[in-house]
Amino acid sequence: MGTPAKTGAPVTLTVDGFAVTVPEGTSVMRAAAEAGLQIPKLCATDSVEAFGSCRLCVVEIEGRRGTPASCTTPVAEGMVVRTQSDRLMKLRKGVMELYISDHPLDCLTCAANGDCELQDMAGAVGLRDVRYEAGDNHFETRQGGHENPLYIAEDDSNPYFTYDPAKCIVCSRCVRACEEVQGTFALTIEGRGFDSRVSAGMAGDDFMSSDCVSCGACVQACPTATLQEKSVIELGTPTRSVITTCAYCGVGCSFKAE
Numbered sequence: 001m002g003t004p005a006k007t008g009a010p011v012t013l014t015v016d017g018f019a020v021t022v023p024e025g026t027s028v029m030r031a032a033a034e035a036g037l038q039i040p041k042l043c044a045t046d047s048v049e050a051f052g053s054c055r056l057c058v059v060e061i062e063g064r065r066g067t068p069a070s071c072t073t074p075v076a077e078g079m080v081v082r083t084q085s086d087r088l089m090k091l092r093k094g095v096m097e098l099y100i101s102d103h104p105l106d107c108l109t110c111a112a113n114g115d116c117e118l119q120d121m122a123g124a125v126g127l128r129d130v131r132y133e134a135g136d137n138h139f140e141t142r143q144g145g146h147e148n149p150l151y152i153a154e155d156d157s158n159p160y161f162t163y164d165p166a167k168c169i170v171c172s173r174c175v176r177a178c179e180e181v182q183g184t185f186a187l188t189i190e191g192r193g194f195d196s197r198v199s200a201g202m203a204g205d206d207f208m209s210s211d212c213v214s215c216g217a218c219v220q221a222c223p224t225a226t227l228q229e230k231s232v233i234e235l236g237t238p239t240r241s242v243i244t245t246c247a248y249c250g251v252g253c254s255f256k257a258e
């Protein structure tokens, strides 16, 4: 979580008053998880290197200025970490407000309803209202259709999944999964600010004409319904899944059946 598990020398720190000992190089986020404390997060997962882009996982560390991202901050001996305070709650709410102001509010009809990390995190930080009006954002690109210069069409080219840029929070989990899990480098982030988007291959490529091998690592990594399995859209979210590890060679590839 935040960074893959480490194996260095033991380091003891305190998180919200709980002493926890973890290997050197472990992230503060993972150390907090070891102590049973879940820090809100969007861009960090267990399967890819931490990136530190969403700023939802900020914490306070005694003796340090500012509020560092816990997913990219390594533990240190004697470190005293606070994951909850009025200041942190306010910062996290502010971050979530910005994300939600740039996101369609169609949860009730969205295929990811009930299985969406953006939805979960909005609840986790206690977000009730959003002060910002939707502007030239991903949501508006859909509303404005082709008249809007920022319009990006939904990519339906892959037989197994769809890519809906209107729902993308640009956390880059899909890009990192493509690189680190699959080693394919088919995805990248293009543009800046509201123009930024996940792109497959060269400008103008869709998923099918890019280097994408349809492994699904990006779909698994996506925290929203931006990358969504077509079967989920058609049949709804599965109620259970079974993970099988292939015994053919020593690599240990896992397959998820739903």
Ligand code: FES
Pocket (backbone or CB within 6 Å): 040, 041, 042, 043, 044, 051, 052, 053, 054, 055, 056, 057, 058, 069, 070, 071, 072
């Ligand atoms: Fe740490 Fe996103 S989870 S910055």
